[in-house]
Amino acid sequence: MSALKTQPRVRDGALNLADWLADPQPATAGALNVFAGTVRNIHEGNAVSGMTYHAHRGLAEARLREIEAAAEARFKVHALVAHAVGKLEIGEISVIVVIRGGHRAEGFEACRWTIDTIKAAVPIWKEEHYVDGEARFLEGVPIQPVESL
Amino acid sequence: MRITIECYGASARWCGSDAITLDLADGATGADALDALADRYPDFAARRDNVAIASGDAIASPTAPLVDGDVIALIPPVSAG
DSSP: OOGGGGSOSEEESOBOGGGGGOSOOOTTOOEEEEEEEEOOSEETTEEEEEEEEEEOHHHHHHHHHHHHHHHHHHHSSEEEEEEEEEEEETTOEEEEEEEEESSHHHHHHHHHHHHHHHHHHSOEEEEEEETTSOEEEOOOBOOOOGGGO | OEEEEEEOTTHHHHHTSSEEEEEOOTTOBHHHHHHHHHHHOHHHHTTGGGOEEEETTEEEOTTSBOOTTOEEEEEOOBOOO
16 A cells, blocks of 8 residues: 555645655556645635635545545546645645546546545635635535545 | 534634534434524524534434434535645
């Protein structure tokens, strides 16, 4: 098993992309697809200064691992995901999806499905901070079971 | 019976607290707990239908009966990513 697979997927503070790419590429894999979500400085016309990610930590950890396993079963790839909690600054990485697979087609498809599923099935909430000092939780989507996505 | 409700994300703002203690009739379910919260907190009532319940590290059925001392969590609409 990958050494990273033994690590918590919910992490305090911004994620470091290099940390999550440390596993060796499987010899049978011909594609490495990576998605990293970052904090941007504008949302719906409002100037954003940062983001706090809140989580139901136990359920979020379980769901991230469930999504990894589901991606591996569905797309026949190796999947690794991580999500940050806590206060992040503009440009910092909040979520990472790493997919290693035989070919680019299933790699892209698995990467897209995995991040879309994280957004709909993991109990994490964004609290956006604005340059005027205000903050608010973003509207989300009702949590979905992984198997429904 | 008495249960504790942990309020995650925006639900803590709707209910004005990170944790709430509720006294419910014996045999009450998670849905009954949400109804009680909706009666008490108008901001929660407006969003009640989109809130799930978690028990431990899993989503719980709203029809499952609660027991004295239970701790459940409010899971409002999520915005991971």
